[in-house]
Amino acid sequence: MVDVLLIVGVVVAMFVAYNIGGATTGPAFGPAVGADAISKTAAAALMGLFFFIGAWTIGRNVVTKLGSELVVDTGVFTPESSIAVLFFIGIALFVGNVFGVPASTSMTAVGAIAGLGLAGDALDLAVMGEIVTWWVVSPIVGFWVSLIIGRYFYARLNRMVAIERSEGPLLDIDRSGLVPIPRLHRTTNRREVVGTITVVAIGCLMAFSSGTSNIANAVAPLVGSGELAMNPAILIGCVAVVVGAFTIARRTLETMGSDITELPLTAAIVVATVSSTLVVFLSALGIPASFVIIATTSIIGLGWGRATRPMTLPEAVTGEGDSPVSVNALASDEEGEELPPIGEEDPEDVPHAGALFDPATTARVVLMQNVVPAIATLGAYLTFRFVPIFGF
Template identity: 75%
Template sequence: MISLLLVVGVLVAMFVAFNIGGSTTGPAFGPAVGAGAISKPVAAGLMGVFFFLGAWTLGRNVVTKLGSELVVDTGVFTLTTSITVLFFIGVALLVGNVFGVPASTSMTAVGAIAGLGLAGGVLDFAVMGEIVVWWVVSPIVGFWVSLIVGRYVYDRLDELVAMERSEGPLFTVDRSGSVPVPRVHRTTNRRELAGTATVVGIGCLMAFSSGTSNIANAVAPLVGSGNLAMNPAIALGGLAVTVGAFTIARRTLETMGSDITELPLTAAIVVAAVSSTLVVFLSALGIPASFVIIATMSVVGLGWGRATRRVPAPAVVTGDGESDDPLREGTDTDATEVPNPSALFDPLTTARIVLMQNVVPVVATVGAYLTFRYVPIFGF
């Protein structure tokens, strides 16, 4: 017979997954919806499908890491402690929403479990050290890759991605036969179709990467406790994420949900591609990655690269009215470092985001440790 406490634990886990679906659908498919490429229901459906694919394939690696490898004795994962850990994760999401900063759910989940492990004396410091090292390395990699793209490749990408919307919908449905068949609208050009496919494809990649990393944040404690098997846990978590995508994510899709999707379309694609690729790579290693921190540093790197890119020196007009621009004379000239103010990031906003994204996990770690160590019902 299923205990009432297990039902409560499953409901809390699904609530966390529900919030994950609501908070990640906007960043993933905001550019596609904002560009008119797909509708909100289609975005929600794609979010659910690709999140589940990511969770079912690579996501189980991260669930195993958090649920059984981060602590040397999984006996600390009772139903009561599992529900408490999920509570701290839910509070972190709430704090992030209150301050308008997307908190790192992965870092908070690791922090809460680490607090439990410390209180019980069962934390595996080697595994914790491996996770922390990747947390430091991955944003640095994201920063430098985005910086290089922003400095040397961005302008060409911008030309390729730029979409000039034609009149009418991108697709129409041919209902002349017995089975309706979607077809490309006759006014849609190839460039527009390619740009649309790129934007939607990047959104699917982001949804997949979210599944590989974030599913563990919702179900790892219950799986680690042995009260819920891996496959049912992933299925329930994926279902809750899909419900969140179809409901509370509609608002984030309208407002583009995060600073990433408020960037120009090309910049949003670069940041999403770099961040998602790193998250998928880390998930394959079983490392719970923080998409929001990697994406934040990617935004900074892209802005820095754009601000210091090499551009031709401006022409100088001589006294006789003739241009002294060597480029016009067909000769070579050294490029000059010219800052581009429009490409610069806001240092204060960036500092606030980075601070909050690190403070919230620390608070979760300390709060979990003090709770599990000194509240008598947990028995540590």
Template identity: 75%
Template sequence: MIGVLLLVGILVAMFVGFNVGGSTTGPAFGPAVGADALSKSSAAALMTAFFFVGAWTLGRRVVDTLGRELVYDPSIFTLEASIGVLFFIGLALFVGNVFGVPASTSMTAVGAIAGLGFARNELNWAVMGEIATWWIVAPVIGFWVSLIIGRYFYARLHRIIAMERSDGALVELDRSGAVPVPTPEESTNRKELFGVVTVIAIGCLMAFSSGTSNIANAIAPLVGSDVIEMNPAILLGCLAVGIGAFTIARRTLETMGSDITELPLTAAIVVATVSATLVIFLSAIGIPASFVVIATMSIVGLGWGRATRPVSVPDVVRGEEDVPVSVGGLAADEDRDEVPAIGEEEPEDIPSAGDLFDPGTTARVILMQNLVPLVGTVGAFLTFRYVPIFGF
């Protein structure tokens, strides 16, 4: 009987890992894919590799602590309870992926574990309160930082970076030596190449951060119940994440990279930098990072900032308010001499939020990102409190 339950537990854990790959690849590499810096397959490969590195190094620490700090008595993670927790995590994430919305893996996992702890009166409310507080504060910080950048600094950043994509490949292989060496194409702009490398590197950093925290969401209940060793569990979880990244993540990549807003490379770098910085900060203080929500709110904040008045700080200091206005909002700014002063624009020349991101898609994303963890939390609580098989 234990063998059958263990097999079921492993399959459910891999189902969770599959959905982790589907829900976290979009926030990590959506900006790069939306900016045409990566193909979806390349994004999936990088996600798998760097997720594994993060899981194998720092991830094992999170696996050790997730099932001990959030509940007072870790013994509540019986094999049956672990399967139940993993089931609700996987089910909730699967719902988000079906709708093409990258749901928060950490919020969903913590919610399901909290449902178990609450049902057994073992939930550590102090730890839960601290986690929940940061989940509210961090996306707000991401939104406002991105909004300020979009409103006051984006135009100057874009002029400095100037990374409009050229046609054709960025690099070619120089096969003149013994080992082929990638070199920039003659038509490749050096700043463009730098921007592409930067946004991909930030995506890899986010994938690494995802591995350090999200591997625990898939395997911590099983490892905590002592039914499977740490290393085999990490390998199984990463394999499942890779499968999800190459399959169901294609929809979340489209949502994060193009459906919410068309991101040029400058905007992609801003969003990824703000999101990655906040994720690293949260990980450093031991908070499960909800970088899905942070990345989404950063995109919305940047788009909203560009939809208002794109004034740069140096322009305000000098009193020069003849700033570029572009219906493309996040696109390159036009020459300053061709733009009317504030108050003299025609109404049709002023960009609205709808020109920069789709409000309908944004509302769907935010709704699902809050609904999916709620489904996992409520479902876990009701099951562990009232279903007799769990002995409650």
């Protein structure tokens, strides 16, 4: 009977990992695919590779935290309870998709395991407090870092990384020798190369950060139960992620490639870099983090910084000269054009900070990101506490 439950648990874990692969490939490589920097197949391959690297290296820290440290008695991770925890995580993904908001699988996994720990009187409150503290701190850090970038560095970054597509392919393949050698196409310019490399590299960083944090959401309950060792669990989860990246992620790649929350490419790169770096940092500490919440606050911070950039001293004294950072918000500078000095812009072109993001959408994202984990926690507690099969 235990063997059958283990098989069911592995199948459910692979289903969760499959959905993770489908949900995270689009945000990671959508900008690169939308800019024709790489194909969907190449995006899926890179997603699988860097997700695996992140999961195999730093990701095991988060698996250990959720699978053994969050509860003081790992005996609560029976095969039945592990399957139930994975079920709650899968439901969270489904609810998020229904409402059009990507639910945080990390927060939901913690919530479901916390509910299990509460029902079994095995929750480590100190570890739970550490995780919640970082959940509060990390979005604030993302907001302020992005705000500073938006105020002082955005326009310069935009001129460095914006992709200008030239005619013809990016690379030509020289097949005159024994080994084919890729060479830059004769019409390819330096800025195009830098922009392409940057947007693909950021996608790889996001895939890596996803592996460091999300692998635990799929396999931590099974590892905690002792029914599955760490290395085989990571391999199984990564295989399912790759399958998701090559299948259901193709649709999200199309969506994210054409409209990544209405952000220009440079803004998307800034948000992805700040969010991914914070997620990797937290994963190194063993803290499961929500990329979506950090990214949401980063978008707000970046937009706020773009709308409230300071006046330079020459402008204050003479009222002349171009500021090093444009006054327009996120949608400005997409082509790197020079903008007028402060005080000479059309007032209709200078939005206030509150106009840089949709308050209703932001509220819906933040609400769902907190409500879904709360539902998972309460649902898991009631299930494990009052359903006789679990014996708590």
